[in-house]
Structures are given as structure tokens and as C-alpha cells.
Amino acid sequence: MDHSDRRFRRALALLGCSVLLAVTTAGCGGQGDRTAHEESGQWWVSRAGYPDAPARARPSPNPAVRSAVRQVDEYADRLSGSTVAVAVLDRESGAAVGGEHADEEFTTASVSKLLVAMDVAERRREGLRVSSSDAELIRRALAVSDDGAMNALWDRFDGAGAISRVAVRYGLTRTLPPEVPGRWGDTRTSARDVAAVLAKVPELPAAERDLVLSPLEEAPRTAAEGFDQQYGLKAGTRRAAVKPGWMCCSDGRRSVHSAGLIGPDRRYAVAVLSTQPSSKSYSQASEVVTEAAAPLLRRLG
Helix, strand or coil, X not given: CCHHHHHHHHHHHHHCHHHHCCCCCCCCCCHHHCCEEEECCEEEECHHHCCCCCCCCCCCCCHHHHHHHHHHHHXXXXXXXXXXXXXXXXXXXXXXXXXXXXXXXXXXXXXXXXXXXXXXXXXXXCCCCCCHHHXXXXXXXXXXXXXXXXXXXXXXXXXXXXXXXXXXXXXXXXCECCCCCCCHHHCEECHHHHHHHHHHHHHCCHXXXXXXXXXXXXXXXXXXXXXXXXXXXXXXXXXXXXXXXXXXXXXXXXXEEEEEEECHHHCEEEEEEEEEECCCCHHHHHHHHHHHHHHHHHHHC
């Protein structure tokens, strides 16, 4: 699908915002809502770029964040045939920094499980009934990346609608549901959008926060299907609350991602998304993401 098709689909999705406003707490976000500064392939955004955030002067990015993001981009530039996107949102200041590919669209793979879980959590605080068995599905989808649990959540909670609701609620500009119903791994998003969603997790009320955060914190090394989850942001610290994602193959490419909350008090919401040649094994692709995440963990973790 070419970029003009994606822009057209995004425009159609945003046309529905006036309807979704009746059931969400935030308006439609877009590039016009953000105060951004472009410099050397990096950007930062004030809190005004995020729904419900207090107005304030545009914050300057933490120098450590900018340095770490620059190092990730420098590493990615040396790769052959792979694209790595990075975005970091500092929850303390509200400043966000992204690398060269922070706004590019990627297939989410299992990171879409986080998006659906956040939609359920936000709707539960608004009165949606979420049973203990539903909570267990969320736990398994996030902690061990159980695809069967995600299939059930997608059907039970209107997965495609969940992706659209999250995009509207948080003002995401690159997040779209899959074109083929039920293929939740083909959901589209960007590193910047994922970081924005992660930054909202600690702000949820305690019950809803635990619904999402606890499984990310407690995720074991081995996923339900036997995949080694201890790579990327999870490679350097057991304390990180991370959702990995992996999938093959879209257009001959392997998607391997790592997104989570790191640092003291979960200060930094970080997304490292990658698309790599399918000729690379999952082990090799995971190592690329681990190497990309290393400067972030050294400087921020």
C-alpha cells in the first residue's frame, strides 16, 4: 500500500472523531495540535501535544535523552537493510524526542496487545464491565504475549474499534486498525505514537494501572510460544515494564519491537520499532533491537 492510500485512510479515520468524541475523554489529535521543533532528524513536543495535559512553555529535552536517541540513530545508520525507529517521552518534563524514523508507520505485531489493553482499561474507568476472566486474558496477552488471549480480547472488546478509540483518545497520528479484520498484528503505528500511549499507563487509576502495568513488569523470559522475550529494553534490567513484539513476514520483512517504561518511577516511555530482512533469524533481529536499546538503558534506565 502506498503512502497516499494510508493518508486517505487516516483522513477517513479522523472524520469519525466527531462521533467518537461522545464516548472518549479527549479530542482528535494531529500534527496541528503539536508544538514541534525539527533539528538533525529529531523533534520534541510540548505537553500541549497530548490531550488533557496542562498548558506550559515547550520543555527542553533532557540532554541525556537526546544523546541516547542520537546514538540509536547512529547505530541504525550502520545497519544494512534494516530500519530502526526510536522515540522517548520524558514523563517528568513532558518533552519527547524521536529519531529519524520516529514518525514512520510500522506493523505493530504484538504491540497491538498493549493498545487494546489500554482501550479496555480506559473504558473500565468509564464503567465498562471487565470480568476476572477478561483481566486474565489481558495478563496473558501482555505478560507472555499469548496470541490466543489476544484473539479473544479482539473479539470481546471490538479490537479494530479499540485501535481507533485509542488513536482518538491520545491524539495519535500514525495509528490505524488493520485493513483485514482480525489480523491485529497488521495494525499500523509509529514509535512516537507507542511512546505516547506508554506514557499514559502510570497515569491511570490504580486498578486500571495494575491491569496493564503489572503484566508488563512481571513478564517472564519465555513467551507462550517459546519466544525469548528478554531482548531490547528487557535485556538490561528486570525492572523494566516492557511489551515486545515480533512477526514475520510482511513484504518479506521481519518486525521486531521493544516498547516499555524504564528509569526511576517509570519516568521514560520508550519505543524501539524495527523492520528487518526476513533473511535474518529472529535471534539476529532481536540482537539488533537489543543493540539499539543499549544506549537508552545506559543513559536512562
